[in-house]
Amino acid sequence: MRIAALVALLAAVLPSALGVPAHQLPLAAPLAPAPAPPVWPAEEGVGHFSEWSKAQKRQFVTDVVAGKADEWVLVMGNEGGDLDSMTAALTWAYHLSHNNEAGNRTIALLQTPRDALDLRPENKLALRNVLMSPGHRDLLTIDELPVPPRELAKQIKGIVLVDHPAPLSDWEEAKVEAIFDHHLDRGAAPDARPRIFEPVASCTTIVARQMLDELEARKEGEYHVPHEVVELILDAIAIDSKGLTNSQPADKFTAERLLRRSNWRDEKLYTVMARLDDELSAAKKALDELGVRDLLRRDWKGDLVKTADGTPDVHVGFASVPLSLEDQVERTLYNTTDAWFGVLDGFSNEIGVDVTISLHSYKSKRHEDGHPKGGDVLRSKKIKVREMVLAVRPTDNVSDAQATQLFDLVSKTLEESPFLDAERWADYKSLKPRQMIWVHHSPNGGRKLVRPIVESAIAGWKDSLAA
Structure with missing residues (x-):
């Protein structure tokens, strides 16, 4: 092999060294290519956290295939897959795997497809900063499960x-x-322990505080928490709390405890958190390269809504996009609203959604007459504008007539909601059947407000045409 390699090297170097064109040299027998490693070592994540995560993923897949899924607990966030959800899941899974007296195996499951993780640039940046592998080979995503979730749910020990x-x-x-969780308690799993609902800026705050409390109370001494874990937690708290400027006391006190364990321990807390928020927020806004389909799926949440007896359960999905519909239309092939709805319909069909709602938020300049000190100078003020787009389509689950019923029900619910004050889009008459767009300015009128309103209405739907 060494002689063959030397021959290949001379063949590459001698033509230029001797002034002989390469095509005039006698042909040599081709060398057999050396087998490439399955993963280039230079691309692997480094550090304890990456190694632990990769090892857990390999062992989990091996055990599920071997029929030993009942030894595992899965820690999972929401399907939107933001930095808070991902970090909280990874943090608690790491803690349980090191603080587990019962010997249960634990892994974080990201309920986001692997190819959608980088649609959130802030996640990509945060993971790179804590030395995780490119391509997310050390993370378990929903599309990498060895068996479908419904089947796996019956086999595993439990979920967090x-x-x-x-x-x-x-x-x-x-x-x-x-x-x-830091959302509204829906009463699920009343016997779960711990079971903590607290209105903090970041759910990771709750998870990290519980981890630190249990870690510091260990009689046998603390296990090793790598700085990568600590710094990923600080990232999540920073971006959710706007650098602690929009936080609860628990966010600040937990961040202080974490800072003392990080590589930034000699810096001031607010300096660190402001820097992290600036870096991550800048990354979060870097969406110029995303098309409409990717914008829809980057922050997507949805599930089946159970309805009255005799009426089919309805798959409802919610996208959250930080751009106006006008800006998104410019990213379609024909630059038309109809083309945008075509992308929305294709994505909804791809994932089997019956009712799709896309929520958009953006800043718009509003000109006001007058001047603070008098005069006729126009002044402008940026205001937050929100759009709601509804599309309902007949599917194998919902008939054409039922789709129309659902559209009428959801439309009426949104238009009559006192919390939204929604107005129909100026050109709504040009839309196709079962499509509608509204504009409103409710300050907290995002998915957290709209989703419960819509799902509650659909849960009460009764098919008026059912026998």
Whole structure:
């Protein structure tokens, strides 16, 4: 092999060294290519956290295939897959795997497809900063499960929910071991322990505080918490709390405890958190390269809504996009609203959604007459504008007539809601059947407000044409 390699090297170097064109040299027998390693070592994540995560993923897949899924607890966040949800899941899974007296195996499951993780640039940046592998080979995503979620839910020991108040329908048959959330308590799994609902800026705050409390109370001494874990937690708290400027006391006190364990321990807390928030927020806004389909799926949440007897359960999905519909239309092939709805319909069909709602938020300049000190100078003020787009389509689950019923029901619910004050889009008459767009300015009128309104209405739907 060494002689063959030397021949190949001379063949590459001699033509230029001797002034002989390469095509005039005698042909040599081709060398057999050396087998490439399955993963280039230079691309692997380094550090304890990456190594632990990769090892857990390999062992989990091996055990599930071998019929030993009942030894595992899955820690999962919501399907939107933001930095808070991902970090909370990874943190608690790491803690349980090192603080586990019962010997249960634990792994974080990201309920986001692997190819969608980088649609959130802030996640990509945060993971790179804590030395995780490119391509997310050391993370377990929903599309990498060895068996479908509904089947796996019956086999595993249990699940832990973070940044989500209740299990998705695919996981309903799994035992809920614990819940950590900063949303409204829906009453799911009343026997779960710990079961903490607290209105803090970041769910990771709740998880990290519980981890630190249990870690520091260990009689046998603390296990090793690598700085990468600590710094990922600080990232999540920083971006959710706007650098602690929009936080609760628990966010600040937990961040202080974590800072003392980080590589930034000699810096001031607010200096560190402001820097992290600036870096991550800048990354979060870097969406110029995303098309409409990727914008829809980067922050997507949805599930089955159970309805009255005799009426089919309805798959409802919610996208959250930080751009106006006008900006998104410019990213379509024909630059038309109809083309945008075509992308929305294709994505909804791809994932089997009956009712799709896309929520958009952006800043718009509003000109006001007058000047603070008098005069006729126009002044402008940026205001937050929100758009709601509804599309309902007939599917194998919902007939054409039922789709029309659902559209009428959801439309009426949104238009009559006192919390939204929604107005129909100026050009709404140009839309196709079962499509509608509204504009409103409710300050907290995002998915957290709209989703319960819509799902409650659909849960009460009764098919008026049913026999």
